[in-house]
Amino acid sequence: MQGKYRQICRFIEIADDLIKDSDLKRDAPLSIIDIGSGKGYLTFAFYDHLTTGLGRRCHMSGIEMRGDLVNFCNRLARELDFEGLSFVAEAASRASPPHVDIVIALHACDTATDDAMALGVRADAGLILSAPCCQHEIAPQIKDTGDGLQGLIKYPLLKQRQADLVTDAARALLLEASGYKVKMIEFVSTEHTSKNILIAAVKSSHADRVTARKQYQALKNTTGFSTQHLESQLKDAE
Ligand SMILES: C[S@@+](CC[C@H](N)C(=O)[O-])C[C@H]1O[C@@H](n2cnc3c(N)ncnc32)[C@H](O)[C@@H]1O
Numbered sequence: 064m065q066g067k068y069r070q071i072c073r074f075i076e077i078a079d080d081l082i083k084d085s086d087l088k089r090d091a092p093l094s095i096i097d098i099g100s101g102k103g104y105l106t107f108a109f110y111d112h113l114t115t116g117l118g119r120r121c122h123m124s125g126i127e128m129r130g131d132l133v134n135f136c137n138r139l140a141r142e143l144d145f146e147g148l149s150f151v152a153e154a155a156s157r158a159s160p161p162h163v164d165i166v167i168a169l170h171a172c173d174t175a176t177d178d179a180m181a182l183g184v185r186a187d188a189g190l191i192l193s194a195p196c197c198q199h200e201i202a203p204q205i206k207d208t209g210d211g212l213q214g215l216i217k218y219p220l221l222k223q224r225q226a227d228l229v230t231d232a233a234r235a236l237l238l239e240a241s242g243y244k245v246k247m248i249e250f251v252s253t254e255h256t257s258k259n260i261l262i263a264a265v266k267s268s269h270a271d272r273v274t275a276r277k278q279y280q281a282l283k284n285t286t287g288f289s290t291q292h293l294e295s296q297l298k299d300a301e
Pocket residue numbers: 098099100101102103104105126127128129132153154155156168169170171172174175178196
């Protein structure tokens with residue numbers, strides 16, 4: 064649990080700094096969605112930090128497909144009198160809240176991370192903070208396209224690691240192409256988790272959307288993948 068505790072503390076610290084630097088108004092209540100909230104460790108801690116710690120009003124929802132965890136978290140939120148905090152049992156791809164300021168996702172499995180990002184883009188969220196988890200979509204698609212990848216992808220372990228990086232790069236570029244400035248942050252050391260990249264996206268009118276779109280297409284051409292869940296979700300929303 065020490066590893067999880069450290070991840071949550073760092074996640075909140077980073078979110079805190081980004082909120083302070085953002086356009087999210089201090090006096091307006093914050094609307095926050097946590098995708099793949101699980102047992103709610105991050106959700107409860109972030110809610111408590113914002114309300115008790117910073118005195119901000121906020122409505123926070125955890126979206127989690129496991130009903131038993133949702134019931135447990137809703138019960139706990141009631142016991143703690145966390146009035147603005149609730150949990151909903153549904154798949155991330157089905158969540159469509161009317162208004163969202165911030166989307167967070169800590170190790171939402173596989174393409175649930177893409178669903179979190181797509182939800183944020185569709186809702187025009189000011190911040191999307193996501194630490195991806197396991198990734199299975201891109202690895203089987205990566206192939207030698209004649210750009211010298213063969214030496215990397217013939218070893219299954221290296222191919223999977225390469226695919227993880229390609230997946231996160233693809234996500235970052237799609238977020239930039241959707242009008243976000245993106246930072247990749249190593250938010251905890253690998254001693255605590257190997258899933259230690261936090262993709263922090265801040266809505267900005269200065270994002271270079273055209274360059275990002277070109278770089279995304281070049282990444283696809285070089286590595287040979289044709290299907291990416293965030294891309295499909297964003298296309299469906301057009
Ligand atoms: C690795 S756990 C992380 C839980 C929590 N964010 C944390 O860090 O403690 C991932 C959670 O995401 C949930 N999940 C996976 N795919 C999902 C989806 N498509 N929609 C909603 N929840 C999902 C799982 O049931 C699981 O509880």
